[in-house]
Amino acid sequence: xxxxxxxxxxxxxxxxxxxxxxxxxxxxxxxxxxxxxxxxxxxxxxxxxxxxxxxxxxxxxxxxxxxxxxxxxxxxxxxxxxxxxxxxxxxxxxxxxxxxxxxxxxxxxxxxxxxxxxxxxxxxxxxxxxxxxxxxxxxxxxxxxxxxxxxxxxxxxxxxxxxxxxxxxxxxxxxxxxxxxxxxxxxxxxxxxxxxxxxxxxxxxxxxxxxxxxxxxxxxxxxxxxxxxxxxxxxxxxxxxxxxxxxxxxxxxxxxxxxxxxxxxxxxxxxxxxxxxxxxxxxxxxxxxxxxxxxxxxxxxxxxxxxxxxxxxxxxxxxxxxxxxxxxxxxxxxxxxxxxxxxxxxxxxxxxxxxxxxxxxxxxxxxxxxxxxxxxxxxxxxxxxxxxxxxxxxxxxxxxxxxxxxxxxxxxxxxxxxxxxxxxxxxxxxxxxxxxxxxx
Amino acid sequence: xxxxxxxxxxxxxxxxxxxxxxxxxxxxxxxxxxxxxxxxxxxxxxxxxxxxxxxxxxxxxxxxxxxxxxxxxxxxxxxxxxxxxxxxxxxxxxxxxxxxxxxxxxxxxxxxxxxxxxxxxxxxxxxxxxxxxxxxxxxxxxxxxxxxxxxxxxxxxxxxxxxxxxxxxxxxxxxxxxxxxxxxxxxxxxxxxxxxxxxxxxxxxxxxxxxxxxxxxxxxxxxxxxxxxxxxxxxxxxxxxxxxxxxxxxxxxxxxxxxxxxxxxxxxxxxxxxxxxxxxxxxxxxxxxxxxxxxxxxxxxxxxxxxxxxxxxxxxxxxxxxxxxxxxxxxxxxxxxxxxxxxxxxxxxxxxxxxxxxxxxxxxxxxxxxxxxxxxxxxxxxxxxxxxxxxxxxxxxxxxxxxxxxxxxxxxxxxxxxxxxxxxxxxxxxxxxxxx
Numbered sequence: 001x002x003x004x005x006x007x008x009x010x011x012x013x014x015x016x017x018x019x020x021x022x023x024x025x026x027x028x029x030x031x032x033x034x035x036x037x038x039x040x041x042x043x044x045x046x047x048x049x050x051x052x053x054x055x056x057x058x059x060x061x062x063x064x065x066x067x068x069x070x071x072x073x074x075x076x077x078x079x080x081x082x083x084x085x086x087x088x089x090x091x092x093x094x095x096x097x098x099x100x101x102x103x104x105x106x107x108x109x110x111x112x113x114x115x116x117x118x119x120x121x122x123x124x125x126x127x128x129x130x131x132x133x134x135x136x137x138x139x140x141x142x143x144x145x146x147x148x149x150x151x152x153x154x155x156x157x158x159x160x161x162x163x164x165x166x167x168x169x170x171x172x173x174x175x176x177x178x179x180x181x182x183x184x185x186x187x188x189x190x191x192x193x194x195x196x197x198x199x200x201x202x203x204x205x206x207x208x209x210x211x212x213x214x215x216x217x218x219x220x221x222x223x224x225x226x227x228x229x230x231x232x233x234x235x236x237x238x239x240x241x242x243x244x245x246x247x248x249x250x251x252x253x254x255x256x257x258x259x260x261x262x263x264x265x266x267x268x269x270x271x272x273x274x275x276x277x278x279x280x281x282x283x284x285x286x287x288x289x290x291x292x293x294x295x296x297x298x299x300x301x302x303x304x305x306x307x308x309x310x311x312x313x314x315x316x317x318x319x320x321x322x323x324x325x326x327x328x329x330x331x332x333x334x335x336x337x338x339x340x341x342x343x344x345x346x347x348x349x350x351x352x353x354x355x356x357x358x359x360x361x362x363x364x365x366x367x368x369x370x371x372x373x374x375x376x377x378x379x380x381x382x383x384x385x386x387x388x389x390x391x392x393x394x395x396x397x398x399x400x401x402x403x404x405x406x407x408x409x410x411x412x413x414x415x416x417x418x419x420x421x422x423x424x425x426x427x428x429x430x431x432x433x434x435x436x437x438x439x440x
Numbered sequence: 441x442x443x444x445x446x447x448x449x450x451x452x453x454x455x456x457x458x459x460x461x462x463x464x465x466x467x468x469x470x471x472x473x474x475x476x477x478x479x480x481x482x483x484x485x486x487x488x489x490x491x492x493x494x495x496x497x498x499x500x501x502x503x504x505x506x507x508x509x510x511x512x513x514x515x516x517x518x519x520x521x522x523x524x525x526x527x528x529x530x531x532x533x534x535x536x537x538x539x540x541x542x543x544x545x546x547x548x549x550x551x552x553x554x555x556x557x558x559x560x561x562x563x564x565x566x567x568x569x570x571x572x573x574x575x576x577x578x579x580x581x582x583x584x585x586x587x588x589x590x591x592x593x594x595x596x597x598x599x600x601x602x603x604x605x606x607x608x609x610x611x612x613x614x615x616x617x618x619x620x621x622x623x624x625x626x627x628x629x630x631x632x633x634x635x636x637x638x639x640x641x642x643x644x645x646x647x648x649x650x651x652x653x654x655x656x657x658x659x660x661x662x663x664x665x666x667x668x669x670x671x672x673x674x675x676x677x678x679x680x681x682x683x684x685x686x687x688x689x690x691x692x693x694x695x696x697x698x699x700x701x702x703x704x705x706x707x708x709x710x711x712x713x714x715x716x717x718x719x720x721x722x723x724x725x726x727x728x729x730x731x732x733x734x735x736x737x738x739x740x741x742x743x744x745x746x747x748x749x750x751x752x753x754x755x756x757x758x759x760x761x762x763x764x765x766x767x768x769x770x771x772x773x774x775x776x777x778x779x780x781x782x783x784x785x786x787x788x789x790x791x792x793x794x795x796x797x798x799x800x801x802x803x804x805x806x807x808x809x810x811x812x813x814x815x816x817x818x819x820x821x822x823x824x825x826x827x828x829x830x831x832x833x834x835x836x837x838x839x840x841x842x843x844x845x846x847x848x849x850x851x852x853x854x855x856x857x858x859x860x861x862x863x864x865x866x867x868x869x870x871x872x873x874x875x876x
Contacts, residue, residue: 006550078728082802087446090809134736285522294571322581
């Protein structure tokens with residue numbers, strides 16, 4: 001029987017350009033509003049620069065994130081949640097070493113309420129005694145639970161190895177430090193650092209953009225605190241060296257992670273590096289997945305992804321593999337890193353990665369929530385809708401030579417910093433055959 | 441009667457349906473607002489249908505459906521989807537298995553070809569089977585065996601609640617059973633359960649209905665008909681006394697508990713089932729919910745509280761028998777008895793005193809927003825509509841659910857809460873076995 005031919009793609013249809021509007025309030029808050037009427041909702045993301053200087057700052061920032069919504073002079077935590085629910089709404093807060101992010105959504109008709117509650121906590125979060133006590137204990141317990149998860153433990157080890165004392169070296173505070181955080185400290189931290197200047201508010205939804213901007217201006221103008229933002233020092237150059245082996249006795253898998261220095265989205269090399277990383281391990285049809293999953297069955301979900309932070313970017317390569325194939329998996333990962341860095345990519349695999357990058361960018365911003373989250377992420381390094389609109393053209397223009405040059409410049413096993421969390425006594429003999437190992 | 445501050449809005453996604461001669465049911469939902477499509481094929485077979493001695497087989501078979509087909513080599517499916525700028529996946533549930541893509545709309549015909557090719561004839565070889573058994577074992581290690589709270593409660597609570605193999609067994613499978621699977625088992629499973637008449641295809645998004653219909657006829661019309669397998673009766677009687685179990689997790693640093701109660705048949709007793717969906721939110725959605733306020737904010741005896749319908753968490757994609765679950769993690773210095781007493785007290789209070797119209801209305805408004813948000817993704821919409829059509833012949837329900845849930849009354853909530861008695865509960869405790 002003759003094989004049937006897979007149908008070609010038909011000509012693509014252009015995505016309609018959404019109506020958007022931007023305004024910077026006199027307080028310094030930059031507001032981006034985008035109309036998208038796909039569902040009668042509105043999505044909100046507020047990104048506030050929130051870098052710290054010391055390890056203890058992480059504990060304070062983390063507890064602040066847990067208690068920002070715990071009450072104001074007029075409303076208790078329960079009342080804040082109930083008031084939002086009345087308009088189908090909800091807010092949540094997360095912090096990382098760069099920023100505090102308030103995320104939320106509501107039925108579109110509830111936008112004024114959503115903004116009113118947001119303004120209430122930004123200008124008047126009370127950090128009540130009882131709520132702070134309860135939330136800090138909960139957070140400390142959750143950190144202890146997270147620490148028992150291999151994925152979390154290996155990330156902690158990787159960040160410490162890559163960044164040392166740099167603020168990016170510690171994402172998660174010590175439970176003991178969290179349990180000591182008191183309300184006056186949180187109030188002071190909020191006054192000093194939860195500032196409109198430098199912050200970006202993104203709203204995407206079924207409300208006219210200009211109307212959104214007016215509603216934001218009316219609600220959030222009272223949020224006018226001033227102070228000085230802390231600047232994170234640039235990411236240090238990664239220092240490859242011995243493989244760091246962290247013992248987790250009895251572990252039935254080894255969690256392998258490698259960190260590699262990368263460049264930000266705005267860098268001229270970025271589109272080429274993005275494609276090189278895809279070909280290497282950035283999606284299912286990559287060399288790494290086809291090799292160590294689909295050919296050898298060592299692992300379920302190997303991946304290589306680019307993380308962007310304010311002070312720099314990095315590639316994190318990950319694979320959780322059966323203990324007995326730890327060393328062989330490391331061999332294949334080094335092989336694929338070496339191959340991408342020293343041989344040009346095939347035309348078809350490059351075109352496939354290119355189409356994937358362009359297509360999935362469009363898919364990722366096709367929902368209100370996806371677009372709002374993407375814009376909040378781009379705001380990390382001051383990018384926005386212009387970058388989003390221009391990126392498909394940049395990806396389309398990258399040549400095979402540029403992809404090869406980027407792979408040669410940034411990838412390669414000698415640039416990767418490896419960490420393995422697993423049963424050290426079981427894996428150390430074979431892993432040591434590949435190169436120097438240090439125990440951590 | 442709803443007292444919500446805001447009126448609960450409704451969507452109006454179109455539903456066009458047809459059935460091919462081989463029995464394949466098709467749902468089309470055009471929406472030209474963005475040039476993307478979601479394609480979902482849902483087969484009416486899941487974890488409950490796998491035979492004894494073959495635990496985990498439905499999921500293993502899902503992996504095999506990606507290993508090549510009549511006209512496609514191994515790896516080709518992934519590459520064609522991704523080279524179209526799309527994403528793909530599959531997942532195995534208690535009552536169904538889904539396969540799906542989200543792509544730019546210019547890849548419509550290609551996606552239909554790819555799905556039709558594996559519906560016609562997946563390429564199941566001993567080599568691919570051995571490879572995917574290894575991959576699935578790593579999936580189980582990373583998600584269950586190598587982490588604390590692995591499989592809690594979705595794999596560990598069903599054997600406490602249920603007495604029959606289909607409902608009680610481990611759907612990820614034992615390594616012994618997985619390693620015993622043969623290519624002939626897979627071929628037989630495919631012949632029985634992957635008949636076109638046992639599937640629903642849904643395409644949502646940027647399509648022209650006439651054009652999509654013609655392409656579906658072209659690619660799926662030639663697949664030979666096979667009989668639709670009869671779905672066995674998986675029903676079990678309700679519990680007449682509490683069943684409790686304790687699992688020591690050597691990796692867990694903190695205790696946890698999951699409680700489950702049987703609920704009405706989600707399909708045949710739909711009206712009686714709906715109040716439980718709202719009740720789960722009244723109890724656990726956010727700081728203004730009953731159990732979060734009591735256990736976390738007032739008493740400080742829990743680290744996290746969640747409540748949901750169905751062991752895998754989606755209330756409208758499961759058939760009878762199913763359950764409402766509460767899952768609570770708590771600090772080591774708190775006893776399980778304390779947590780249980782607080783939960784029982786709050787459930788009894790809700791059953792006896794009921795709740796205000798205002799409390800119910802705000803929970804319903806938030807639930808509506810959650811549901812609308814899920815349908816905003818064209819893929820989420822295609823998957824939901826396919827399963828609603830398969831289990832209920834009602835893809836349109838996607839538009840109606842927010843308002844149907846909004847019409848649940850305070851009396852119904854109180855009555856539902858009254859059924860969550862200790863005497864008909866299954867309870868699984870996780871005992872921390874010493875963190876490293």
